[in-house]
Amino acid sequence: MSATAANHAAGDRGKAVSPSTSWTTRARAAAVRAAAVGTLPPEQLLPDSQPTYVASWIYVFGLAALAALVVIVGSGILLSLKGLAWWHYTAVGRFFNSIHLWAVELFFFTMVIHLWGKFWMAAWRGGRARVWVTGAVTFLIAIPTALTGYISQQNFDAQWISIQAKDAMNSIGVGAVFNVTNFGQMYSYHVLILPIVVLSLVLAHILLVCRHRVVPPFELDTRRASARISPKRESLRPESPRPAPVSERHPPADRAPS
Amino acid sequence: MRRLLGSHDDTRPWTGPYVSYDLVKGLCIALGVVTSLAVLLAVLFSSPDEQPSTIEQWSRRMPVNFLMAATKELDDESLTAEYGPPYNHNGEGQHAAFLDPQKWLGVDQPIDTAEDYVIGPLRTLSSDLALQRGIAEYKEASAYLQSDGTNSYEKALRKASVAGDGSVSVRPGEYENVDTIMHGLLGLAQSGGLESDLLNSHQSFQTDYTKPLLLMADGELLEERANEQHLLAKQWGMMNETGSYPGQAWLWLYTFWYQIEPFKSSPNADILVILVTTLLSLAFVCIPFIPGIRSIPRLIPVHRLIWREHYRAQSTPLHELSQAS
Numbered sequence: 001m002s003a004t005a006a007n008h009a010a011g012d013r014g015k016a017v018s019p020s021t022s023w024t025t026r027a028r029a030a031a032v033r034a035a036a037v038g039t040l041p042p043e044q045l046l047p048d049s050q051p052t053y054v055a056s057w058i059y060v061f062g063l064a065a066l067a068a069l070v071v072i073v074g075s076g077i078l079l080s081l082k083g084l085a086w087w088h089y090t091a092v093g094r095f096f097n098s099i100h101l102w103a104v105e106l107f108f109f110t111m112v113i114h115l116w117g118k119f120w121m122a123a124w125r126g127g128r129a130r131v132w133v134t135g136a137v138t139f140l141i142a143i144p145t146a147l148t149g150y151i152s153q154q155n156f157d158a159q160w161i162s163i164q165a166k167d168a169m170n171s172i173g174v175g176a177v178f179n180v181t182n183f184g185q186m187y188s189y190h191v192l193i194l195p196i197v198v199l200s201l202v203l204a205h206i207l208l209v210c211r212h213r214v215v216p217p218f219e220l221d222t223r224r225a226s227a228r229i230s231p232k233r234e235s236l237r238p239e240s241p242r243p244a245p246v247s248e249r250h251p252p253a254d255r256a257p258s
Numbered sequence: 259m260r261r262l263l264g265s266h267d268d269t270r271p272w273t274g275p276y277v278s279y280d281l282v283k284g285l286c287i288a289l290g291v292v293t294s295l296a297v298l299l300a301v302l303f304s305s306p307d308e309q310p311s312t313i314e315q316w317s318r319r320m321p322v323n324f325l326m327a328a329t330k331e332l333d334d335e336s337l338t339a340e341y342g343p344p345y346n347h348n349g350e351g352q353h354a355a356f357l358d359p360q361k362w363l364g365v366d367q368p369i370d371t372a373e374d375y376v377i378g379p380l381r382t383l384s385s386d387l388a389l390q391r392g393i394a395e396y397k398e399a400s401a402y403l404q405s406d407g408t409n410s411y412e413k414a415l416r417k418a419s420v421a422g423d424g425s426v427s428v429r430p431g432e433y434e435n436v437d438t439i440m441h442g443l444l445g446l447a448q449s450g451g452l453e454s455d456l457l458n459s460h461q462s463f464q465t466d467y468t469k470p471l472l473l474m475a476d477g478e479l480l481e482e483r484a485n486e487q488h489l490l491a492k493q494w495g496m497m498n499e500t501g502s503y504p505g506q507a508w509l510w511l512y513t514f515w516y517q518i519e520p521f522k523s524s525p526n527a528d529i530l531v532i533l534v535t536t537l538l539s540l541a542f543v544c545i546p547f548i549p550g551i552r553s554i555p556r557l558i559p560v561h562r563l564i565w566r567e568h569y570r571a572q573s574t575p576l577h578e579l580s581q582a583s
Binding site: 046047048049050051052054055058060063064066067068070073075087088094095097098099100103105106108110112117119120122124125126129132136137140142143144146147152153155156157158159160162163164167168169170171172173174175176179181182183184185187194199213215216217218222235247 | 267269270271272273276277278279280281282284285288289290292293295296297299300301303304305306307308309310311312341343344351352359360362363366367400419438453465466467468470471472474475480483484487489496499500503504505506507508509528529530532539542543544546547552556558560564565566567569
């Protein structure tokens, strides 16, 4: 460092640099904001309308799976904060452990129905392959997340499951990093590593659904569909003209073959 | 066939009508319903919590079985002793064709069953001179004599008598040092000391239960309890949790393969089942890209049920639609 530069550095030391005065900071913030809004405008992120064909109970199960995940995370955080043994010796702890268990059962139940529904809709059509892939991978990652939870119970069930599961893990050589008889390792997977992966995948899945919207029915006849709107639905339509459909404004770049 | 395998995607963006929808309200309702359901199920059914098994319980409840398993550990003939990687080099491990990952990744949780399960823990009882002398004699004997002694002791155990305090007596024979060793080990196990000796970590907080669990798995206590709880593969397996609670039913595709040949009787069943399940899981993720599979929803019209209102609207003649609107 030259003497001049050193003097400048010494003179600036202790001065707070306001982000608003920095061109670099403002330019970067504007670029990030533009990229985020351009990719997923607010009206797509939180839509206030949906196509009329979204009229079946099958659509409820995706939202129900998301709600079950919220219950799982909430009850899981409480169980981990109160300590490992809490639910074994207190009635309140047992109650929250029960909520955690049944929420997991509900999560898988609703997720499986959601996946079956999306399969029969061929929900990957029209450039939505990534929506399917993120959903399917979430289901697959949720399985070891649940497995590590069963192993973390510290009871006979945990002992039996870990003894049974070890051979499969050892047979493919992952026993060192996924040793099901090592409680400490399994607990770390269950409360930290795998939940982060699941929640990240779910977030990506939701953002992709928001971006691409719900897949339209097969053999779409837009002329007829446009012509028929039931009186009940007519009353529900927004009074202001509907903006051009999202998929027209932002044609998906990743249109996948079907 | 062309339709089945074709890659034509005629999905067009929706240009029809929309209805109002409150996403946040919908999520709140779903959260309320699911939370209520989870609370209701928790109140009605609670959750299972069967006490874990310990080596102390095992050695008190089934002392002869404990000694039988421990003798096999001493003689390197137990399931753990002959397992192979990642515990030792005494077994080949599982493989599928040229895939041998169990061997490739080697031994990273070394277990010498004779030393770790029997000799090592007993060395901590240094004040028991008769026991230490018995260990020394056994260690100095040739491999043939060691094996002969443990085999004879195993035979004697089949006619052993169990006293009310849990101690085991066998008829005298050419296995005196083995009997001394096993007598000391049973006492250590029944006092609860063996379990803590087997934990890998020697800090305050123990988390790795690999050694005690593998030792218990070489005995019959865990299997007996699993049988009582209907957890065995020939019963409900992973579908069931203790107390007949629903288990990991989502593993059905994985556990299914263990029930059928050639997996059922294969010594490499685990790796084969994992490979099959991995391939099926990959196919599941890649459905959008697999010709034929991705066309099934188009060919089997379940979607007509899902979108029945939409299709009903489409089937209405246009002049009726004009009048209705």
